[in-house]
Amino acid sequence: MTERVSSSNKGERAADSAKPVGPLYVQVSNTLKDEIVNGVHPVGSTLPTEDALCERFSVSRYTVREALRLLRDGGLVASRQGAGTVVIPPSSSSSDIHQVMSINDLVDFATGTRFVIESTKMISIDARLASRTNLPVDSHWLEVRGYRQSEAMDTPVCWTEYYINRAYAAVGRLLQRHTGPIFPLIEDLFGVNVAEVHQQISATLLEPELARALDVEANSAALEVRRIYKAAGAEIAQVTINTHPASRFQHSMTMRRVRV
Incomplete structure (x- = not known):
């Protein structure tokens, strides 16, 4: 049968x-x-x-x-x-990494915005990018860069950078026609399971060129949100870095007491 x-x-x-x-x-x-x-x-x-x-x-x-x-x-x-x-709940950590309690929250965020792609290319990770992404130096990844736009705003919500495992780089051919988040597309195409997402939020200052694109003052405060998507077996499938002007970013989380 x-x-x-x-x-x-x-x-x-x-x-x-x-x-x-x-x-x-x-x-x-x-x-x-x-x-x-x-x-x-x-x-x-x-x-x-x-x-x-x-x-x-x-x-x-x-x-x-x-x-x-x-x-x-x-x-x-x-x-x-x-x-x-x-x-079970995500494992606890003594660091300043915010635990993502629901991967579905990331889907909701991405489906509420439109990703406007500026560039797509294979790159080799240099030392500077390795420090931002936590990826190995000289490893090869598909880099996708652009802006997230909301229908309710005239200016971009944030600047977004994707770094996709070269094993899944074929997904790049579909992105111009794809409107939602990328990691579910990787799951569907390759049968992988994104089991956890590590999120870290850091303060930064906007360089003049990016500040102009986001319609804020140069060197103004921003928040950089890095998410590392891991498949079962701890393989990194994707790294995403979103840079938000501080005035347009709000992070909320709900914590519940769980008895196990």
Whole structure:
């Protein structure tokens, strides 16, 4: 019997609502990951049993176990004896890095703006760029640079730089016609799972050329938001740097007490 991924819940963003990509266990894992970041399975909750998942997706127990392994590797869930598979919070850190509690928040931000591309090219990371991106010197990445525009504003929201793993550089051919965020496109095209995003917000000053483009004074204050997107296995899939004029940036987060 041929396995297929399906969902009985029409309101959920399940694998049957889009073209299946990758092995079955990857499809199941991506569907469950999407539900976790959308709050269908909140932190502290227990995922359905293996039997229930087998029935829901019409797949074998082996496929379900491999899908759950990907979620564990990505730090989204933990398997506990007698308690099933539990959705867990991101690991804590003693640094000043802000934890991204929902990857879906990044999707919401990007879909609310339009990315106007200025340049797309393969580059070699030099020492200066390595310090900004945390990428290895002399490694090769697809660089995409441009502005994010909002329909509600005449001036750009921010200056954006993407650095995409050369293994996924083929995504560059689709960007002129693509309006949403880039990392879900990488997931769909290559069957990878972006499991976590490290975000760091730093203060900076705008150089004259960039200040003019953003319609603010030269050397005025700005906030640089760096996000490192990691796939399961800790491989870096993408690094994004957004430079926002300080007067146009607001960062909000909600924290909840979780009992585990």
